[in-house]
Amino acid sequence: MEKIILFSGKVKYPITLDPGVWIFDDRRVDLTTYFNKEEEKKDELEEYTKEISKHWDREIMEGAIFPPTLKTEKKFEKEKVLTGTFGIPFKPFLKNAEPESHASTVIIVCEEEEISIPIEQAEELVLGFSENGKPLIEDGPAYIYYGDGSNKGNPIKNVKAFRVE
Structure with missing residues (x-):
């Protein structure tokens, strides 16, 4: 059960997240380049x-x-999966859990601390699940990166659960 992340609190649907299957998800992003690109509006x-x-x-x-x-x-594609560092946006999971209308924060429950983030900022989070082609076993199962990449060198580690309040 250590590899499963619980998502609960003031949500319509409590869900469980399994980072082990995200490698097959089309929403995955390459973390080596994700924060380097500049947002540009394209026609x-x-x-x-x-x-x-x-x-x-x-x-x-x-x-x-x-x-x-x-x-x-x-x-x-197989070579890329075996050697890549990947993450997945947090927003779809938050949307699927359907937070209640009066919910305002997402609490990231880690092994030794709890970090509180406003829901609007939590929508921009990226969950890292693979580094150099390997799952995050030691201090995982997922790392949390802020959407702006400000903690790229020092992500939130040892994530155990998310709680919406």
Whole structure:
């Protein structure tokens, strides 16, 4: 049971989180680059139009080029999973638990302390679950990173539960 994180308190649905299965989740993010990127607002239609234009121009000039085989893509993805440092956004879990309307804080229950964070700030948290391809066994099962990356070098460790109050 040490690898399970309980999510309880003033929520409609108490849930349990299992960081061991997050490696298969499409919402996972690469923590080595996640906090380095700058938030930039993109015009999706303009970006799409530019990509299509480049593709069209290339096909006219060079002819159609078929994409790489699925084998090479799968091999690259497998390599990345085996060596990567990953996390997952906290917001979907908070949303699924459905905090009550008067709930205002999320308490992170660690082995030796409890850290209180406003719900609005908690929505931006990222839960780290893998470092260099290995699960966080010693001081895990998850690390907590603030959304702005301010504690990137010193995440909250030994997380045991979340309690909404």
